[in-house]
Amino acid sequence: MKKNIGQNIVKHKIRFDLEIIASIIRNNSKVLDIGCGDGELLQYLNINNNSDARGIELSSSLVSQCLAKGLSVIQGDAENDLSYYPDNSFDYAILSHTIQATHRPDQIIEEMLRVANCAIISMPNFAHINNRLHLLVNGTMPVNETIPFQWYETPNIHFCSINDFKNLCRKLNLNIKREIFLTEKKIIRSKLYANLFARYAIFVVVKNELGANYEFEFANKALANPKRLLV
């Protein structure tokens, strides 16, 4: 497969956070992208990482776009359909900007770590300073580029902050192997104030019993545009 898939895509720039996720994933691995959208990350992984990347997507029209690109995607719901995959059938399970829209984020994370050795989860940080100020000053729920919905129509039913997520991982006895904090376009180096200044976070999570050495397995590839790293 792979090489044939849309040569036009090779030059194509993928969303910054997806690019970071792709940079974490080792070549030749098995990847499940949960909520894969139009297949942007899957296609990138197939071409650049030589991965066996598959997806789950709820929206029929997005699945249609994925299939038209020759990607392996099932139309399904992360909360129901993940349960059908056998244990440890993937190296990585990815959940990108979706966890806040699930009914039980804790169960999703545990399911991800059942089907895959490693979960990569990206999420918007609800505790960003702008959101805090918006609520403090206006007294209304924040609406901005990161969270573009009004409270009554938002699919995001379980917003959490970076600290909330870390607390959950602690409670579930999970080991956060890597945490990357982002503004729209840049990586924030300082972890101290991440919960205040990061728009998004990407967490790489494994089960605690997988041991301390597991992180050496992660790829550490250069990003296409390293300038963006300089924060």
Add this chain to the structure above:
Amino acid sequence: MKVKSSFGASYTEYEVGDIVMLAKDKPLKLLNGASIENFPLAYQTYGKLNKDKSNAILICHALTGDQYVASKNPVTNKEGWWSSMVGANKPIDTNKFFVICSNVIGGCMGSFGPKSIDVKTNKPYGISFPFITIHDMVNAQNLLIQELGIDKLHAVIGGSAGGMQVLSWALLYPHKINIAIPIATSYRHSPQNIAFHEVGRQAIMADSNFCSGDYIIHKKFPSKGLAVARMTAHITYLSEKSLQKKFGRNLQDKESLSFHFQPDFQVESYLHHQGYSFVERFDPNSYLYITKAVDYFDLEADGGSRLANVFGKSEVNKNLKFYVISFSDDWLFPVSESRKLVSTLNSCNINVSSIEIESGAGHDSFLIGNNVLENAIIGAISYL
């Protein structure tokens, strides 16, 4: 020998195109225990087989379909039943692919079926024809593929009963196919579907012209029974919404209710037309045998009541890719059955894709031009 030569001009003989005799050296053993040998299979091909014979796609037709998938049907004079999908510059592009479609065994368009002449009696088999199954149909297709010198099919594609054949291919010959695309189908025929089939069969057999299946010998034809069978089945191919949209309660060629038992409503006329045009092209015994084969299809039972046993244990090639396609308002093969198939394939670690296409034409949606379906199939067969 053709039926017409034995029974004279009153019997309609169909033009059936290419025929190949199969199982000449080694009989084909059927699932019911009988063996058949030196039997005919009628088929059509489109496009050219490339040098390394890697561009062959087998299309499996549905219950009452035939080999004329993309060319004019000589019996009905209509375009092929999937000419929106198959042909030059069509989604399954015959400029790129060598497309094969054969009439199933048990059929009546030239393949070995109940109206074939039994050499022992010199009469048509009628209902002494051996019971066939979906797996038997696929075994016969496999002999055709061998005869054509093809080791591996790029894809096997089919809808409805054709989709069952696709699943059967994936189980019986996983090493011989790259891509399996079962459309609007299921891993088993549901009790409700069996019930509808049985109404059809009973209608045929209740027709006084049925003559215990020997209607050809008696120069009769159970057309009323066959028409009723078709009418019943045809309702299941549509949806309540599509009937409402197409006909509503509109009257046919009249201003007010007739207070007669002739058709008042457009939907009645439509059904009559469907029933009686079907009679022109289909053999009643074939209808009995093929519906039975579809009813017998149950991969879950094959796996000892667990579907995962079938796909998990079989040598399903890990390189084999499935694309399971279903339609939102198909109540004959509902989306829920495709979901079960997909989740089972997933649980067996098989590479599967699936899509539930928003539709308005019920089960028949797969036969009608549809961008989402076309793009999914193009995507599925264009990359490997």
